[in-house]
Amino acid sequence: MTVRRVGIVGCGQLAQMMAQEGRPLGIAFSFLAEGDENTGCVEGLGTIVHAREGSDMEALYRAMGSPEVITAEREQVSVELLRALEQFCPVYPRPDAFEKTQHRVREKTAITAAGLPVSPFVPANNYDEICAAVEKLGYPAFIKSCENGYDGKNQWRVDSDEALAAIRDEVLAQQDEQEYVVEQGVNFSREVSLIGARTADGNVVTYPLAENDHYRGTLLVSTAPAPHVDEELQRTAQEYLSTLMNEWDYVGVLAMECFVSEDGLLINELAPRVHNSGHWTLAGAETSQFENHIRAILGMPLGDTSAERPAVMINMLGVDKEPSQPNEGVWLYGKSLRPGRKMGHVILLDDSQEALAARIDTMLAELYGETRRPA
Numbered sequence: 001m002t003v004r005r006v007g008i009v010g011c012g013q014l015a016q017m018m019a020q021e022g023r024p025l026g027i028a029f030s031f032l033a034e035g036d037e038n039t040g041c042v043e044g045l046g047t048i049v050h051a052r053e054g055s056d057m058e059a060l061y062r063a064m065g066s067p068e069v070i071t072a073e074r075e076q077v078s079v080e081l082l083r084a085l086e087q088f089c090p091v092y093p094r095p096d097a098f099e100k101t102q103h104r105v106r107e108k109t110a111i112t113a114a115g116l117p118v119s120p121f122v123p124a125n126n127y128d129e130i131c132a133a134v135e136k137l138g139y140p141a142f143i144k145s146c147e148n149g150y151d152g153k154n155q156w157r158v159d160s161d162e163a164l165a166a167i168r169d170e171v172l173a174q175q176d177e178q179e180y181v182v183e184q185g186v187n188f189s190r191e192v193s194l195i196g197a198r199t200a201d202g203n204v205v206t207y208p209l210a211e212n213d214h215y216r217g218t219l220l221v222s223t224a225p226a227p228h229v230d231e232e233l234q235r236t237a238q239e240y241l242s243t244l245m246n247e248w249d250y251v252g253v254l255a256m257e258c259f260v261s262e263d264g265l266l267i268n269e270l271a272p273r274v275h276n277s278g279h280w281t282l283a284g285a286e287t288s289q290f291e292n293h294i295r296a297i298l299g300m301p302l303g304d305t306s307a308e309r310p311a312v313m314i315n316m317l318g319v320d321k322e323p324s325q326p327n328e329g330v331w332l333y334g335k336s337l338r339p340g341r342k343m344g345h346v347i348l349l350d351d352s353q354e355a356l357a358a359r360i361d362t363m364l365a366e367l368y369g370e371t372r373r374p375a
């Protein structure tokens with residue numbers, strides 16, 4: 001039997017976990033590093049190839065072992081590079097999906113074009129346009145740069161004229177070509193996310209919704225299934241995600257972050273990849289999101305997404321020591337330690353949400369001390 005080979009653009013922890021979960025299926029991996037990207041996370045998991053400006057594409061593809069399909073571990077990947085690689089094999093998710101989701105206005109426009117709800121938004125290209133948009137939408141408003149935003153970076157929440165005036169210099173200090181989106185602040189009761197996978201022939205699976213708690217814009221805790229979710233919310237989320245995946249002829253895992261608000265479920269943003277709020281599936285679901293992503297892009301039957309017991313995933317932000325509290329799995333990515341950096345995660349499983357709640361608190365205390373929050 002010939003070995004099936006998958007190429008991954010990117011060398012971080014998401015690539016690491018895709019390979020760790022795909023290798024038991026007999027699949028071989030290679031990794032494409034862009035520029036001077038750090039490759040520590042994927043060392044030992046397959047061939048690592050470096051793409052530089054002007055690299056010969058065919059030579060790169062061959063050096064990657066001529067994979068049968070190429071995927072990417074991050075959203076901010078060069079679409080041009082993905083399109084160039086598409087000459088040699090399918091690239092899933094399709095480059096079009098990256099192009100849409102890399103840019104907040106394009107993303108929101110695509111979501112509304114599919115008939116799905118987002119918070120009211122106005123594109124803005126400079127400080128004056130930002131002010132006009134805030135005037136129209138009211139306070140609180142979120143101002144986000146269209147590109148290169150993640151973990152709450154490159155965005156501001158403003159709730160008064162003073163706060164808006166205070167960001168003026170910061171906005172003006174950025175390159176004048178910067179594009180922004182101004183969003184109406186959503187009064188949400190909680191944030192949830194749905195992860196699904198789709199194959200090229202249209203099979204779709206989705207996981208139970210996860211509820212996400214962020215700290216300073218970065219995910220800290222995901223609980224799945226999200227506590228007290230009624231069937232209707234789960235069904236609505238599934239319909240949204242399937243609609244998007246079918247409309248885009250999407251292949252692979254797609255993650256959808258949502259607000260649960262008085263006006264119902266609103267889509268906040270999408271990620272065309274495996275997602276931090278799905279890491280709980282490594283121990284908590286029959287098939288992990290990483291395995292299902294690999295299955296989806298290779299056209300293999302998708303695995304069971306059900307979860308037998310409630311699960312929680314706690315991010316290890318700026319800490320990388322193995323916790324001593326009982327747990328159902330610790331993943332350390334092997335990255336060098338920096339404050340706030342995603343160093344690993346720990347998963348807890350229990351018989352009830354109540355039993356989990358007490359254990360989350362103890363685990364947060366062990367990882368972060370009295371405040372239960374990262375430094």
Ligand SMILES: Nc1ncnc2c1ncn2[C@@H]1O[C@H](COP(=O)(O)OP(=O)(O)O)[C@@H](O)[C@H]1O
Nearest residue numbers: 119142149150151152153183184185186214269
């Ligand atoms: N329109 C909004 N209304 C209320 N909260 C928001 C809004 N936009 C963002 N947030 C808050 O900021 C967090 C980060 O914003 P998000 O758009 O998800 O950016 P990132 O790409 O950095 O994750 C969200 O998880 C949410 O808590």
Ligand SMILES: [Mg+2]
Nearest residue numbers: 151152257269
């Ligand atoms: Mg987000």
